[in-house]
Amino acid sequence: METSSSLELTISMPGVSSSPPLSSFVRDLDINQVPSGEGEEEWITAGMEDEEEIGGVNGGGGGQPRKKLRLTKEQSRLLEESFRHNHTLNPRQKDALALQLKLRPRQVEVWFQNRRARSKLRQTEMECEFLKRWFGSLKEQNRRLRKEVEELRAMKVAPPTVMSPHSCEPLPVSTLTMCPRCERVTSAAVDKGPTTTVTTGDSTHIIAATLSSKLRAPTLPSRQSYAACQ
DNA sequence: GAAGTCAACCGGTCAG
DNA sequence: CTGACCGGTTGACTTC
Numbered sequence: 001m002e003t004s005s006s007l008e009l010t011i012s013m014p015g016v017s018s019s020p021p022l023s024s025f026v027r028d029l030d031i032n033q034v035p036s037g038e039g040e041e042e043w044i045t046a047g048m049e050d051e052e053e054i055g056g057v058n059g060g061g062g063g064q065p066r067k068k069l070r071l072t073k074e075q076s077r078l079l080e081e082s083f084r085h086n087h088t089l090n091p092r093q094k095d096a097l098a099l100q101l102k103l104r105p106r107q108v109e110v111w112f113q114n115r116r117a118r119s120k121l122r123q124t125e126m127e128c129e130f131l132k133r134w135f136g137s138l139k140e141q142n143r144r145l146r147k148e149v150e151e152l153r154a155m156k157v158a159p160p161t162v163m164s165p166h167s168c169e170p171l172p173v174s175t176l177t178m179c180p181r182c183e184r185v186t187s188a189a190v191d192k193g194p195t196t197t198v199t200t201g202d203s204t205h206i207i208a209a210t211l212s213s214k215l216r217a218p219t220l221p222s223r224q225s226y227a228a229c230q
Numbered sequence: 231g232a233a234g235t236c237a238a239c240c241g242g243t244c245a246g
Numbered sequence: 247c248t249g250a251c252c253g254g255t256t257g258a259c260t261t262c
Binding site: 069 | 252
Binding site: 068071106107110111118 | 236237238239
């Protein structure tokens with residue numbers, strides 16, 4: 001179903017299926033002509049007449065059920081190639097392509113409509129997938145932040161346990177921050193600039209990110225992966 | 231036999 | 247009004 005660099009997608013549409021209108025049924029029969037020859041090419045070529053004429057031949061509904069038209073690999077390849085070049089066709093391009101593919105212009109038109117729809121559907125699916133992953137990471141981030149808030153609250157209730165390496169005094173809670181390496185709450189010396197280290201207990205933490213900076217809106221993950229698709 | 235694929239259709243919208 | 251396009255749907259055919 002996938003051809004070269006272009007994208008294809010399909011989706012099953014759950015839900016209502018109403019009985020088709022009679023006119024639709026009849027027209028379907030008209031399009032899917034019984035092949036006049038034995039090969040697939042012959043069969044497709046058989047659809048080249050005017051629609052009126054075809055309708056006149058088969059429109060009564062008395063004919064036997066016919067096979068579904070399938071485009072040959074070469075026809076599909078050319079259509080895909082054309083689609084990569086341009087997602088829409090002007091009437092002249094349509095006619096030329098139809099002539100080249102031995103199809104009716106209407107068939108080329110329908111193919112392009114369906115192809116655009118598949119592209120769009122695939123794009124939507126990828127965006128949906130992307131949003132789901134983003135939601136998951138947001139949930140995780142939310143969980144971590146809540147945990148962090150709880151830790152901070154606990155510290156506020158109890159006396160700070162972080163001792164200043166300089167004065168050997170307990171540090172105030174307002175100077176606490178998080179070590180990006182081990183993600184533990186620790187203390188930053190305010191007068192030491194954006195990157196300093198503080199020793200708490202048995203380990204040394206890098207102090208770079210403050211709590212407020214961690215509370216900024218999260219950035220979206222890269223969409224490059226599917227932006228290039230289509 | 232269920233689920234998936236896809237050409238073809240219909241009805242609606244919109245630009246020219 | 248006409249033609250192009252879109253979303254939704256159908257049904258023949260294929261694949262699992």
